[in-house]
Amino acid sequence: MDCEQIQDIDVFSSIKNTGNKLIAIARDANIEIEKPIALKSDISWRFKNSKTLAHMEENLFKYPYEVYSKNTDDIKVISAANLYNEVENTAEYIVNFCRGKKIRYKNMAVVMRNLDDYEKLIRIIFPQYNIPFFIDKKRAVTEHPLTLLVLSTLQILIKNFSYESVFRYLKTGLLFRTYNSVLSPQDIDMLENYVLANGIRGSKWFQKEPWDYRIEYSIEASEPGKEELEIINRINDIRLAVIEPIIIFKEKVKSSKKARDLCQYLYEFLCDIKVPERIEELGAKYKEQNELEIAEEYKQIWDMIIDILDQIVEVSGDEKLKLEEFYDTLDLGFSEHSMGLIPHAIDEVLIGSIDRWRSHEIDILFILGANDGILPAVSKDEGMLSDKDRNALRELGLELAPDTKTQAFDEQFLLYSALTKAGGSLIISYPLGDSEGKGLRPSTIISKLKRIFPKMERLSTVIDAEKGLNNITSAIPTFNMLISALRNLAEDQSIDSDLWRNVYLWFMKRPEWKYRLSHIAEGLFYTNEEEPLGEGKFITGNRHYTSVSKLERYKSCPFSYFVQYGLKAKERRIMSMEAPDIGSFLHLVIDLFSKYLLKENIKWSDVEEDWSNKKIDQLVEEIVESSSGLPLKRTNRYAYLKERLKRVVKRSIWLIVEQAKRSNFEPIIYEGQFGGEGLPAMKLILPDGGEIVLTGRIDRIDLYKENGKNYVRIIDYKSGSKSFRLSDLYYGLQLQLILYLSTIWEKGIEGIADKVLPAGFFYFKLDEPLIRTKGKNEDMDIEKEIMREMKMKGLILADADIIRQMDKSIEGHSLILPARINNDGTLGKGSSAATIKQFEMLKSYAKNILYDISKEIYKGNISISPYKKNKSTPCSHCPYSSICRFEPNIAGNKYRFLKELNNEKAWELLQKETEGLGGEAID
Numbered sequence: 001m002d003c004e005q006i007q008d009i010d011v012f013s014s015i016k017n018t019g020n021k022l023i024a025i026a027r028d029a030n031i032e033i034e035k036p037i038a039l040k041s042d043i044s045w046r047f048k049n050s051k052t053l054a055h056m057e058e059n060l061f062k063y064p065y066e067v068y069s070k071n072t073d074d075i076k077v078i079s080a081a082n083l084y085n086e087v088e089n090t091a092e093y094i095v096n097f098c099r100g101k102k103i104r105y106k107n108m109a110v111v112m113r114n115l116d117d118y119e120k121l122i123r124i125i126f127p128q129y130n131i132p133f134f135i136d137k138k139r140a141v142t143e144h145p146l147t148l149l150v151l152s153t154l155q156i157l158i159k160n161f162s163y164e165s166v167f168r169y170l171k172t173g174l175l176f177r178t179y180n181s182v183l184s185p186q187d188i189d190m191l192e193n194y195v196l197a198n199g200i201r202g203s204k205w206f207q208k209e210p211w212d213y214r215i216e217y218s219i220e221a222s223e224p225g226k227e228e229l230e231i232i233n234r235i236n237d238i239r240l241a242v243i244e245p246i247i248i249f250k251e252k253v254k255s256s257k258k259a260r261d262l263c264q265y266l267y268e269f270l271c272d273i274k275v276p277e278r279i280e281e282l283g284a285k286y287k288e289q290n291e292l293e294i295a296e297e298y299k300q301i302w303d304m305i306i307d308i309l310d311q312i313v314e315v316s317g318d319e320k321l322k323l324e325e326f327y328d329t330l331d332l333g334f335s336e337h338s339m340g341l342i343p344h345a346i347d348e349v350l351i352g353s354i355d356r357w358r359s360h361e362i363d364i365l366f367i368l369g370a371n372d373g374i375l376p377a378v379s380k381d382e383g384m385l386s387d388k389d390r391n392a393l394r395e396l397g398l399e400l401a402p403d404t405k406t407q408a409f410d411e412q413f414l415l416y417s418a419l420t421k422a423g424g425s426l427i428i429s430y431p432l433g434d435s436e437g438k439g440l441r442p443s444t445i446i447s448k449l450k451r452i453f454p455k456m457e458r459l460s461t462v463i464d465a466e467k468g469l470n471n472i473t474s475a476i477p478t479f480n481m482l483i484s485a486l487r488n489l490a491e492d493q494s495i496d497s498d499l500w501r502n503v504y505l506w507f508m509k510r511p512e513w514k515y516r517l518s519h520i521a522e523g524l525f526y527t528n529e530e531e532p533l534g535e536g537k538f539i540t541g542n543r544h545y546t547s548v549s550k551l552e553r554y555k556s557c558p559f560s561y562f563v564q565y566g567l568k569a570k571e572r573r574i575m576s577m578e579a580p581d582i583g584s585f586l587h588l589v590i591d592l593f594s595k596y597l598l599k600e601n602i603k604w605s606d607v608e609e610d611w612s613n614k615k616i617d618q619l620v621e622e623i624v625e626s627s628s629g630l631p632l633k634r635t636n637r638y639a640y641l642k643e644r645l646k647r648v649v650k651r652s653i654w655l656i657v658e659q660a661k662r663s664n665f666e667p668i669i670y671e672g673q674f675g676g677e678g679l680p681a682m683k684l685i686l687p688d689g690g691e692i693v694l695t696g697r698i699d700r701i702d703l704y705k706e707n708g709k710n711y712v713r714i715i716d717y718k719s720g721s722k723s724f725r726l727s728d729l730y731y732g733l734q735l736q737l738i739l740y741l742s743t744i745w746e747k748g749i750e751g752i753a754d755k756v757l758p759a760g761f762f763y764f765k766l767d768e769p770l771i772r773t774k775g776k777n778e779d780m781d782i783e784k785e786i787m788r789e790m791k792m793k794g795l796i797l798a799d800a801d802i803i804r805q806m807d808k809s810i811e812g813h814s815l816i817l818p819a820r821i822n823n824d825g826t827l828g829k830g831s832s833a834a835t836i837k838q839f840e841m842l843k844s845y846a847k848n849i850l851y852d853i854s855k856e857i858y859k860g861n862i863s864i865s866p867y868k869k870n871k872s873t874p875c876s877h878c879p880y881s882s883i884c885r886f887e888p889n890i891a892g893n894k895y896r897f898l899k900e901l902n903n904e905k906a907w908e909l910l911q912k913e914t915e916g917l918g919g920e921a922i923d
Contacts, residue, residue: 011061011412011413011416012413013413014410014413015413044057046361046420046423047423048423049423049424050074050423050424050425052068052070052072052074052075052453053074053075053420053422053423053424053426055068055452056068056075056419056420056426056449056452056453057419057420059452060416060419060420060448060452061412061416065451065452066452067451067452067453067454068452068453068454068455069454069455070455071455072453072455072456072457073425073457074424074425074426075425075426075427075428075449075453075456075457076425076426076427076428076456076457076458076459077370077428077429077430077446077449077450077456077457077458077459078427078428078429078430078458078459078460078461079429079430079431079432079442079458079459079460079461079462080429080430080431080432080460080461080462081431081432081433081461081462082431082432082433082434082435083117083118083121083369083431083434083435084121084125085431085461085462086368086369086429086430086431086461087118087121087122087125087126087368088125088477089429089461090110090366090368090427090429091125091126091128091129091131091473091477092129092471092473092477093366093427094108094110094129094131094349094364094366095129095130095131095473095474096473097364097425099473103363103364103424104347105131105132105133105347105348105349106346106347106348106349106350107362107363107364108349108350108362108363108364108365108366109349109350109351109352109357109362109364109365109366109421109422110122110133110349110350110351110352110366110368111351111352111353111354111357111365111366111367111368111418112353112354112367112368112369112375113353113354113355113369113374113375113376113377114353114369114374115135115137115351115352115353117369118368118369119135119137122135122351123135125477126349128474128476128477129473129474129476129477130474131349132345132347132348132349133348133349133350133351134293134341134343134344134345134348134349134350134351135351135352136350136351136352136353136356136357137352137353137356138338138339138340139297139338139339139340139341140335140338141301141304141334141337141338141339142331142334142335144297144301145172145173145174146172146174146275146279146298146301146302146305147301147305147334148168148169148172149169149172149174149175149275150266150270150305150330151327151330151331151334152165152166152168152169152172153169153246153249153266153269154266154323154326154327154330155168155169155327156169156246157246157249157250157253157323158323158324158327160201160202160203161201161202161203161204161205161206162201162202163195163196163200163201166195166205167188167192167195170188170191170192170242171188174273174275174278174282175242175273175278183238183241183242187234187238188238190231190234190235190238191235191238191239191242193572193573194211194213194215194235196572196573196574196575197213197215197572197573197574197575198211198213198214198575199575200213205239205243206243206247206250210232210233210236211232211235211236211239212232213232214228215228215231215232245269245272245273246269248269248272249265249266249268249269249272252265252268252269253265253323257320257321257322257323258317258318258319258320258321259312259313259316259317259318259319259320259321259326260313260317260318262321262323262326263309263310263312263313266309267306267309275302276302279298279299279302282295282298283295283298283299286298292344292345293341293344296341296344297339297341300339300341301339304334304337304339308330308333308334308337311333312329312330312333316329350362354367354375354414354415354417354418355414357418361421361423362421362422362423362424363422363423363424363425364422364424364425364427365418365419365421365422365425365426365427366427366428366429367418367419367426367427367428367429368429368430369429369430369431370428370429370430370442370443370445370446371430371431371440371441371442371443372440372441372442372443372444374443375415375443375445376411376412376414376415376443376445377411415445419445428445428446428449430442430443430446432462472503475513478503479507479513479516479517482500482503482504482507482517483520483521485500485503486500486504486521504517526891527890527891527892527893528864528884528885528886528887528890528891528892528893529863529864529892529893530559530562530862530863530864532859532860532861532862532863533860533862534859534860535687535688535858535859535860536688536690536858536860537860538562538566538857538858538860538862542689542690542691543690543691543692543693544690544691544692544693545675545692545693545695546565546692546693546694546695547694547695547696548694548696548735548736548739548740548850549696549736550565551694551735551850551853551854551857552732552733552734552735552736553565554853554856554857555731555732555733555735555853555867556733556866556867556874557864557865557866557867557874557875557878558856558857558861558862558863558864558865559862559863559864559865559880559884560866560874560878560880560884561857561862562862563880563883563884564880566862569880569883571879582645582719583718583719583720583766585623585645586645586648586649586652586717586719586766587671587699587717587719588623589616589619589620589623589645589649590649590652590653590656590699590717590766591670591671591699592619592623593612593615593616593619593649593653594667594670594700595670595671596615596619598667598670603660603666604656604657604660604661604667605657605660605661607653607657607660609654609657612650612653612654612657613650616646616649616650616653617646620642620645620646620649624642644768647768648766648767648768649766651767651768651786652717652764652766652767652768652790655786655787655790656764658787658816659807659816662806662807662808662809662816663702663805663806663807663808663816664704664805664806664808665702665703665704665711665713665759665805665806666702666703666704667700667701667702668701668702668703668749668752669698669700669701669749670699670700671697671698671699672697672698672700672701673695673696673697674694674695674696674697674698674740674743675693675694675695675696679743679744679749679750680743680747680750681693681694681695681743682694682739682743682847682850684850684851684854686854686855686858687855687858688858690858692854694739694850696736696740698714698715698716698737698740699715699716699717699764700714700715700716700717701713701714701715701744701749702714702715702759703749703752703753703756704759704802704805704806706805709757710753710755710756710757711756711757711758711759711797711802711805712741712744712745712749712753712756712757712758712759713758713759713760713761713762713796713806714737714740714741714744714761714762715761715762715763715764715792716736716737716761716762716763716764717764717765717766718763718764718765718766719765719766719767720765721765722763722765722793723763723793724737724761724762724763724793724794724795724818724832726795726901726903726906726907726910727898727900727901727902727905727906729842729845729846729906730845730901730906730909730910730913731867731869731898732849732850732853733867735846735849735850737761737762737763737794738761738795738842738843738846739846739847739850740761741758741761741839741843742758742842742843742846742847744756745757745758745839745843746843757797757836758797758836758839759796759797759802759806760794760795760796760797760806761794761795762792762793762794762796762817762818763792763793763794764790764792765790765793767789767790769786769789769790784815787815787816788815791814791815791816791817791818792816792817792818793818793832794818794832795818795832795833795834795842796817796818796819796831796832796833796834797833797834797835797836797839798827798831798833798834798835798838799827800821800825800826800827803817803819803821803827803833804821807819812828813828818831818832819831819832819833838907841910841911841914842910844914845910845913845914848914864884864886864892864893865894865895865896866878866886866895866896867895867896867897867898868895868896868897868898869897869898869899869900870900873895
C-alpha cells in the first residue's frame with residue numbers, strides 16, 4: 001500500500017499524515033498492510049435520523065457546495081446578548097429537550113472553544129436548572145487549599161512568620177477543630193485583627209511570654225479594662241494552638257536538612273494537624289451534599305502530595321536541601337500535576353472544550369461562543385521559528401511543530417469533528433457582547449451555514465426577550481424571571497399577566513418560597529432611606545454627653561454619625577501611623593512642652609531655640625518608649641517618620657515662640673477641657689426636659705488684659721490643612737471654635753477671669769513647609785516666608801488696637817494673623833475680622849443651630865443625606881460607605897447641595913437667620 005498524496009489545504013491533512021506515518025513504520029518493520037476498506041453509503045449511520053446534518057457533513061468544507069433548499073429544524077443559530085444570557089438559554093433548551101422530547105442528559109453535550117470563559121457561568125447556572133453535568137477538564141492543583149496549606153507551612157519558616165504566610169496557612173479552611181483547643185473562623189479573624197493592629201511578625205509569634213499588646217490604643221497611656229484583658233488571654237490561647245505544631249516542625253527541620261528527613265517531617269506535621277482526618281471528614285461532607293467532584297479532588301490531591309514526597313525521597317533521599325530548595329521542588333511538582341476526573345454519574349450533560357472533547361455519539365449538541373477569532377481559533381504567533389524556517393527544516397527531514405497554516409487547517413478539522421458529532425440536533429450560539437460590553441462578531445462558520453441552509457432557523461434572545469411558557473423550567477430560574485416580570489409590571493411594561501399570575505400563585509403556595517418572594521417583591525419599591533428611630537431612642541437617659549465635633553459630624557451626614565457613635569462601628573486597625581495618629585502625636589508633644597513651661601514658670605518669649613530642640617527630642621523619645629501602640633521604633637521607615645515629626649514639632653514650637661515675642665497675649669490654659677476644671681460645659685435642654693452636655697477640648701487659650709478688660713482668643717492646632725470659612729459656619733460644619741469661645745465669653749474662666757471679651761479664634765497648622773524660590777533669590781527672608789506660610793487662619797476681632805496686641809510688629813499684612821492694618825491705622829480690606837456685634841450674631845446663630853441638631857438627634861433622624869459643596873462631600877473620606885450604600889441614582893438618595901458663599905453673602909444670611917432667635921433652651 002502506498003502513502004497517500006496530501007494537499008496542504010486538505011481539512012483532513014493531519015489525519016492523513018498520521019496514516020502515512022503508520023504505513024511507513026509498518027513498511028520499515030516488514031509488516032503486511034491489508035487493502036483499505038471503503039465504507040460507502042448514501043447517509044452515514046450517525047445521521048440516519050437527520051438528512052440535514054448529513055448534508056452539512058458532506059458540504060461543510062466542500063467547494064462548490066450544494067444548497068439545502070428544504071426547511072430544517074435540526075440546525076439552529078442563536079444570538080445572545082452576552083455570555084450569561086447564552087448559557088442560561090442553553091440550560092432552558094436542555095430542560096425542554098429532556099422534558100418535552102424525553103432525551104436523556106447523557107445524550108446531550110455542550111462544547112466551546114474557550115471553556116475558561118464559560119466554566120464559572122455553567123457551574124452557577126446549570127445547578128439552578130437542576131441539570132446534572134460533568135466538565136471534562138484537567139484541573140490545576142496549585143490553588144487548591146490542600147496544596148496551599150503545604151506550601152504556606154514552608155513559607156512560614158522561610159519568611160520568618162510573615163503576616164501573609166501565616167494567614168494564608170490559617171485560612172485554608174483545613175485547620176479548624178484540629179488542635180487541643182477548638183478553633184473557629186471567628187477565632188482566626190480575632191487573631192488576624194490583633195496581629196494587624198500590633199504589627200506582629202517574626203520571632204514575636206513564638207516568644208515564650210504571652211502577648212500583652214493592647215487592643216484599644218491611645219497615645220496617652222491607660223490601663224486595659226477587664227473585657228480587654230479577657231480578649232487578650234483568648235488571643236494568646238489561639239496563638240498557642242496555632243503555633244505549637246509549627247514550632248515542633250521548625251525544630252525538626254533544624255535537626256536535619258536531608259531531603260528524606262524533610263519529607264518525613266512534613267508528613268508528620270500534616271498528621272499532627274490531622275489533615276488526613278480532615279480530608280476524610282470533608283470527603284464525607286461533600287459526598288453527602290452530592291458534590292462528588294470536590295470530594296474526589298481532596299482525595300486525589302492528598303494522594304498526589306504523598307506521591308511527590310515519595311518521588312523526592314527516591315530521587316534525592318540523602319541529598320541536603322535548603323528549605324527554599326525543598327519549597328521550590330514541591331511547588332514545581334504541584335505545578336506539573338493536574339487532576340483528570342471521570343464522570344461520577346451515568347446520566348450527565350457532558351461539557352468540554354472542542355480541542356479536548358472526545359465523546360460517544362450524542363443526539364443533541366450545543367456549540368457555544370461561535371465568535372469570529374474564537375471558533376475557529378486564529379493563530380498569529382509563528383513562534384521562535386518562522387513558517388519559512390519550518391518548511392526549510394521539514395524538507396531536510398526534521399519534524400517540527402506545525403506552522404500557522406497547518407494550525408489553521410487543524411482548527412478546521414476540530415470544527416468539522418465538533419459539528420458532525422451530533423446525530424439529532426445542532427444548536428450553535430454566540431454572544432453579541434463580552435463581559436465588558438464590547439461588541440463581538442459571529443464566526444465565519446455562521447455565514448457559511450446560512451449559505452448552505454438558507455431556511456435554517458435563526459433566533460435571538462435579544463429580540464425574542466419576552467419569556468413565555470417554554471422558558472418556565474426549574475424553580476430558581478423561574479423565580480428570577482418572575483421577579484423580572486414584576487419589575488416590568490411596576491414600570492408599566494406589557495407582560496403576559498395571566499401566565500405570571502399563575503406563576504406567582506404557585507410560589508406563594510409554597511412556604512419555602514413565600515417569604516422569599518414577599519421579601520424580594522418589596523425590593524421592587526426599594527428606596528435607600530433610613531426611617532427615624534423615634535423620639536428618645538437614640539438619646540437615652542436624662543443626661544447625654546457629646547461634643548461639638550460629633551454634632552458637626554451629624555450635620556455632615558446623620559447616618560454616618562449614627563454608625564460611628566450609635567452603632568460604634570470601627571474600621572479594622574492596622575499598625576501604622578495614619579493622619580489621625582500623627583495629629584494626636586504632635587498635639588501630645590506640644591501639650592507636654594507647653595505644660596512644662598507653665599510648671600517651670602518659663603515664658604514662651606524667653607524660650608531659646610537650642611534648649612527647645614533638645615527638650616522636644618527628649619519628650620518625643622519618652623512618648624515613643626512609653627507607648628507600645630506606636631510603630632515609631634519598629635522599622636527604618638518609621639524611624640525616619642519619627643525624625644520628620646521631630647522637625648515638624650520643632651518648627652511649630654519655634655513659630656509659637658516667634659508669635660509670643662510679637663504678642664502681648666499670654667497662654668493661660670493648654671489642652672483645656674470644657675466641662676472640666678476651670679472651663680464650663682454647654683448644656684442643651686431637650687423637648688422632654690433631658691440634657692445634652694457638650695464637652696470638648698481646646699488646645700490653647702490666650703488672655704490679654706487691658707484697662708480692666710479681659711480679651712480671650714482660642715487656638716486649635718491642626719496637623720492637616722484647615723481653613724476657616726464663614727459659609728461652613730453658616731451650614732453648621734464649623735461650629736467648634738465659635739461655641740468654645742462663646743462659652744468662655746458667657747461664663748468666664750473660673751479662678752482667672754469672670755468676664756471676658758472675644759478677641760478671635762484660630763487654626764494653627766503644625767507643619768514644616770517647603771518654600772519655593774525663583775533662582776538664587778538672596779533677598780528673600782526664608783523665616784518670614786515660613787511664618788507667612790504658617791499664618792494662623794480664623795476670625796479676629798475687628799479692632800486695630802487688639803490686633804496690634806496680637807502682633808506688635810504688624811506692618812501692612814500680618815505675618816502671623818489673617819489681618820491687615822492700613823497706613824492710617826484702620827483695619828485693611830481682606831482681613832478675616834468681625835465686630836463685637838457680629839460675634840454676638842455668630843454666638844446666637846451657632847447655639848441655635850446646635851440646638852436644632854440636638855433636636856434632630858433626639859427625634860432619631862438618621863437619614864442618609866450627606867452634603868455636597870462644589871466637589872467636596874464627606875463621602876470621599878467616609879469609612880462607612882459600604883454600610884449606607886449611598887448612590888445618587890438610587891431612589892431616596894440625594895445630596896444636600898450647599899452653595900459656596902462669599903463672606904458678604906454669608907453675613908447677610910446670618911443676619912436674617914439670627915433676627916428673632918432667643919436660644920432659651922441653651923444654658
